Each structure stands twice: as C-alpha cells, then as structure tokens.
Amino acid sequence: MTVAAHARNLEQTSMAPSIHYQVALPNPSSHLFEVTLELLNQTSAILDLKLPVWTPGSYLVREYSKQLQMFRAEEAQGQSLPWCKVSKNHWQIDSGEVTQFKVCYQVFAHELTVRTNHLDSTHGFFNPGAVLMYIPGFEEIETTLTVAPPDGWAVTTALPPVEGQSNTFRADTFDTLVDSPVEIGTHSLYDFDVLGKPHQWVIWGKGNFEIERIIADTQKIVEVEAKIFGGLPYEHYFFLLHLSAGGYGGLEHKFCTSLLFPRFNFRTTENYNKFMCLVAHEFFHLWNVKRIRPKALETFDYDQENYTDCLWFCEGVTSFYDLAIPMRAGIYDAKNYLKLISDSITRLQSIPGRRVQSLSESSFDTWIKLYRPDANSKNAQVSYYLKGELVALLLDLLIRRESGNMRSQDQVMQEMWQQFGKSETGYTHAQLKSVFESVAGVDLTDFWQNYIEGTVELPYDEFLNPFGFYLKVETTDEAPPFLGVELNPVTGAAIVKTVIVDSPAHHAGITPDDQILAIDGFRVRASQLNDRLLNYQPDEQIQVTVFHDEELRTYTVTLAKPVPTAYSVQPLDNPTPEQIQLGERWLGVNPKTLGL
Ligand SMILES: [Zn+2]
Numbered sequence: 001m002t003v004a005a006h007a008r009n010l011e012q013t014s015m016a017p018s019i020h021y022q023v024a025l026p027n028p029s030s031h032l033f034e035v036t037l038e039l040l041n042q043t044s045a046i047l048d049l050k051l052p053v054w055t056p057g058s059y060l061v062r063e064y065s066k067q068l069q070m071f072r073a074e075e076a077q078g079q080s081l082p083w084c085k086v087s088k089n090h091w092q093i094d095s096g097e098v099t100q101f102k103v104c105y106q107v108f109a110h111e112l113t114v115r116t117n118h119l120d121s122t123h124g125f126f127n128p129g130a131v132l133m134y135i136p137g138f139e140e141i142e143t144t145l146t147v148a149p150p151d152g153w154a155v156t157t158a159l160p161p162v163e164g165q166s167n168t169f170r171a172d173t174f175d176t177l178v179d180s181p182v183e184i185g186t187h188s189l190y191d192f193d194v195l196g197k198p199h200q201w202v203i204w205g206k207g208n209f210e211i212e213r214i215i216a217d218t219q220k221i222v223e224v225e226a227k228i229f230g231g232l233p234y235e236h237y238f239f240l241l242h243l244s245a246g247g248y249g250g251l252e253h254k255f256c257t258s259l260l261f262p263r264f265n266f267r268t269t270e271n272y273n274k275f276m277c278l279v280a281h282e283f284f285h286l287w288n289v290k291r292i293r294p295k296a297l298e299t300f301d302y303d304q305e306n307y308t309d310c311l312w313f314c315e316g317v318t319s320f321y322d323l324a325i326p327m328r329a330g331i332y333d334a335k336n337y338l339k340l341i342s343d344s345i346t347r348l349q350s351i352p353g354r355r356v357q358s359l360s361e362s363s364f365d366t367w368i369k370l371y372r373p374d375a376n377s378k379n380a381q382v383s384y385y386l387k388g389e390l391v392a393l394l395l396d397l398l399i400r401r402e403s404g405n406m407r408s409q410d411q412v413m414q415e416m417w418q419q420f421g422k423s424e425t426g427y428t429h430a431q432l433k434s435v436f437e438s439v440a441g442v443d444l445t446d447f448w449q450n451y452i453e454g455t456v457e458l459p460y461d462e463f464l465n466p467f468g469f470y471l472k473v474e475t476t477d478e479a480p481p482f483l484g485v486e487l488n489p490v491t492g493a494a495i496v497k498t499v500i501v502d503s504p505a506h507h508a509g510i511t512p513d514d515q516i517l518a519i520d521g522f523r524v525r526a527s528q529l530n531d532r533l534l535n536y537q538p539d540e541q542i543q544v545t546v547f548h549d550e551e552l553r554t555y556t557v558t559l560a561k562p563v564p565t566a567y568s569v570q571p572l573d574n575p576t577p578e579q580i581q582l583g584e585r586w587l588g589v590n591p592k593t594l595g596l
Pocket of ligand 1: 314
C-alpha cells in the first residue's frame with residue numbers, strides 16, 4: 001500500500017488531520033533527499049510549515065533550511081497551490097478550501113556529523129529535525145514516515161514500524177520524530193542482549209575495530225548504568241556508529257545514539273578507552289538530558305534558542321560519569337581513571353576563561369559561544385563539559401565525605417530520575433540544587449555561588465585530601481619560558497591563533513592572526529617556536545618580528561616563568577587510616593596499590 005492509499009484509508013475512518021512524510025533518495029550521489037509531506041483533513045485557509053533551526057542535544061542554531069531547495073505545494077489533483085516564505089525557516093501555503101495537499105522539497109545532505117545529514121553512494125543518514133517540516137499546532141498528532149531507499153539498502157531507525165508497509169514507521173509526536181535519526185544503506189547490524197533487552201550495534205564504514213570486544217564492553221557499560229538508575233527505561237536500544245577519517249562526536253536520543261569516530265582509532269588502548277567513554281557518555285544521556293530535562297528543555301522550541309543555565313549538569317555530570325563508568329565496568333582501572341581526571345584538570349587550568357565565565361553563564365550562552373570558538377574564546381570562556389565534569393567530581397567527593405561514603409553523586413541521579421526523569425517534568429536550577437543538598441545533607445549555597453555561579457578557582461586539595469590524595473603541579477624541565485601565544489595548528493606557518501590574556505605576548509602587543517617570522521632576527525617556523533624559546537631565560541627580553549596585516553613589525557617581549565605543564569592527582573605520602581579507607585571506597589581499590 002502506498003502512503004497516499006494508507007492515508008486515504010485513514011481518512012475514511014477518521015476526519016482528524018494526519019501527516020505523512022516520505023523521504024526518497026533516487027540518486028544518492030546527488031546528495032539530495034527528496035521529501036514529500038502529505039497533509040489530510042486540514043481545514044485552515046492559510047497553513048504554516050516550519051523546518052527546525054536546531055536539533056536537541058546540539059545547542060546551536062544551525063539554520064537547517066539553508067540546505068532546502070525546490071519547495072512546491074500542490075493539492076490532491078496536482079494543481080499548484082500559492083505559497084510564500086515568511087521567514088528563513090517558515091513557509092506559508094494559501095490552501096483556501098483545499099483539505100488535502102502535499103508539499104515537496106529537496107534537502108542537500110553532505111555534512112557528516114551526528115547532528116546534520118549525509119547522503120552519498122555508500123549510505124544515507126538524516127536527522128529528522130534537519131529534514132522534516134512541522135506544522136505549528138499539529139506537533140502532537142501521530143505521523144508516519146516512509147523511507148524509499150535504493151534496491152538493496154536497508155533502513156534502521158528507532159521508530160516503530162507500521163505493520164504491512166515497507167520501510168514505514170510511526171511517530172507519536174514531532175518530538176519523537178526529531179529524536180529518531182535514520183540510517184539507510186548496507187550497514188552492519190550486530191545484535192546482543194543486556195538484562196533481557198535487545199540491543200544493536202549499527203555500523204557504517206570500515207575500521208580496525210573488534211566487534212566482539214565492543215559488544216562485551218558495551219554490555220558492561222549498560223549494566224553499570226542500569227544499576228545506577230534501577231533498570232532500563234526502554235524495550236530496545238541501538239548504537240549507530242559512523243566510521244570516518246577523523247570525525248568525532250555523539251548525539252544522544254531516547255532509544256538510540258549516533259556516534260562518529262575515526263575508523264582507525266580502535267587499536268591503541270588510549271584511543272579505544274576514549275571510544276568507550278563516548279559510548280558511556282551518550283548512553284548515560286538517555287536518562288540525563290533525554291528524560292531528566294531542565295525546565296527550558298521540557299518542551300522544545302524548534303524555532304529559536306532554548307536558554308538554560310543547567311547544561312553544566314546535563315553535560316558536565318554526564319562527562320564525569322563517562323570517565324567513572326568504564327572504571328566501574330572494569331574496562332580500565334582506577335589508576336587510569338585518576339590519570340583521565342588529571343588530564344581534565346590540566347586542560348581546565350590552562351584556560352584563562354575559567355576566571356571570566358561561570359558554569360551557569362557558559363550553559364546559558366552556549367548558543368553564541370561554546371559552538372562558535374574564536375581567537376578570544378580561551379581567554380573569556382570555559383566549557384560546561386570540562387568544568388562541569390570537575391565540579392561534578394568535587395560534588396561527588398563532597399557527598400561521599402559528608403556521608404562517610406554511604407552516598408555519592410549516584411543518589412543525586414536516582415533522586416533526579418525519581419522526581420523529574422520518570423515523568424519528564426522539567427527541573428529548575430533551584431530544584432537541582434535542593435536535590436544535591438538533600439543527598440549531601442549540607443547547605444550548598446556557598447559551593448553554588450563559588451563554583452557554579454561564580455568563577456572562584458576550584459579547590460581540588462580540599463576535596464581530594466579526605467580521600468588520601470592531593471593535586472601535584474608539575475613543570476617539566478623542557479618547558480620554555482612563557483611567551484603566551486597559541487598558533488593555528490592548520491596552517492604550518494606560525495600564525496597566532498590566540499594570545500593568552502596577561503601574558504608577555506599580550507603585554508607586548510602581539511595579536512591574533514599575526515604571523516611570527518623571527519626571534520632576535522632569526523627565522524622561526526611554527527614547529528620551532530618552543531625549541532627556540534628554550535634558549536632564553538624567564539625575564540629575558542627578546543625581539544619578536546611578525547607580519548601584522550602584511551606590515552612588518554618587531555615587538556620587544558619580556559619572557560615570563562614557564563607555566564605548569566601538568567597537574568596530577570597523587571596519593572598523599574602519609575595518609576591516615578581514615579583517608580585510606582575513604583579513598584578505597586571511592587575508587588574500589590586501596591590507594592597504596594595504585595602504583596602512582
Ligand atoms: Zn553529551
């Protein structure tokens with residue numbers, strides 16, 4: 001039965017409006033999806049259609065409609081209907097007395113990321129929010145989606161199939177549709193069960209992975225996360241993996257996740273662990289942010305930015321867990337876990353923006369800042385992923401300390417799940433704080449003001465010491481005196497990408513986009529800069545020659561002391577029995593046996 005015939009059948013049984021989408025890909029090499037939207041039993045004389053400007057989980061207005069072309073509208077007999085554009089993503093049809101019509105358009109799909117669309121001769125992938133229009137007022141009605149693939153290509157999506165109709169799926173709301181990416185092609189499917197429920201790895205592209213190992217480790221991750229939340233809130237789930245030359249990313253959904261990973265990054269332990277952290281991260285999101293949502297994301301507005309100051313909880317806490325869960329699952333040990341935390345601390349402490357932007361501000365302004373880095377980002381911004389992960393660590397340690405390790409961040413997640421996640425009721429920042437306080441058993445007003453709403457430096461030792469650890473600050477002998485520039489890694493030439501605020505380069509007047517040519521009259525290339533600086537001492541003056549917008553300039557720069565190159569979480573030399581006991585309960589092993 002065709003979609004239209006199915007629709008007419010429905011029409012006979014019900015006069016309620018109904019929407020049917022079809023996505024065809026008659027010529028994959030053209031990168032064009034051919035989209036048809038049929039609307040039946042509508043009674044408006046003027047009808048609005050909109051394409052989302054963003055998709056949940058990726059907080060940037062991506063202007064999906066820039067890829068839309070060849071829009072047309074017609075009534076059932078094929079007569080064109082008049083239409084106009086009202087705004088960048090808003091079409092209006094003069095439907096008059098017509099109750100049944102369809103619109104057709106093409107969407108160009110040549111961007112392989114987890115939040116965009118990709119179509120070529122090897123496969124098709126689309127995020128419905130980036131392809132399918134919605135009709136304001138009709139977001140809550142059930143829709144069907146038919147995908148028309150070339151011969152031999154299969155369709156995989158989390159949407160339930162409509163029985164008896166090939167490649168046709170049902171979505172109870174537009175939100176469900178948006179949350180269900182579609183993979184079309186000859187991808188590999190690998191089935192496995194966890195806790196009696198069916199799961200799948202769905203993989204497009206070749207790579208040096210071992211599927212048995214991935215499945216075994218995924219099963220452990222799913223089990224550990226299910227234990228935190230007390231079960232799995234779905235009947236089936238799949239992990240969609242796109243393997244490519246160098247892309248990296250993940251996007252969470254309620255019943256699946258899309259992952260993008262470099263195809264040859266499965267061999268080394270470090271890269272493999274990074275992959276499993278990504279798996280743990282996106283899977284954790286099926287609770288945290290897909291079901292446990294901030295108030296501002298309770299109902300999605302696809303037309304504009306959805307502002308919330310809670311993304312540090314959605315993403316930072318999830319990042320905290322993406323490091324902890326592989327350890328709990330036995331994929332890596334506590335020593336490696338502490339190393340990953342140390343690496344995160346090293347990254348955060350190298351970002352001057354941590355003193356400028358708070359976690360709340362970083363969350364709220366993600367729409368204009370985090371996804372749009374520029375020359376000043378490092379000086380003025382902090383990632384709510386990175387700082388959020390470390391603040392979550394401190395909160396975890398605080399709760400453990402206050403409760404004698406009887407409680408942890410896990411109880412916060414359980415409480416958030418019970419209070420907000422199960423019913424998908426949005427939470428406010430105040431409600432979030434009070435859940436943390438109820439689990440910790442202490443007032444967290446100061447903590448919030450300092451580390452979440454403020455920019456006070458994170459006091460790592462205060463939280464690590466009770467567990468028998470401290471933060472070691474290291475500066476290697478090979479660290480050159482501090483100049484304070486970061487170079488653009490792409491160009492090969494020594495083009496300044498960022499000038500660190502308050503650095504010698506900043507005080508001397510060097511600016512982003514300057515091309516460094518020479519130090520003290522001798523040419524220096526990008527790859528030689530650090531090595532050349534090793535010839536000098538802190539407080540020594542050097543002459544730095546640059547092209548500044550094609551003009552040759554020489555600056556006098558007074559070098560400073562080397563900055564710390566690494567921070568590492570280390571066990572205290574002489575911990576008390578209490579510290580050892582707390583540390584052991586935190587990490588699951590005696591800190592003395594870590595070999596740090
Ligand atoms: Zn995330």
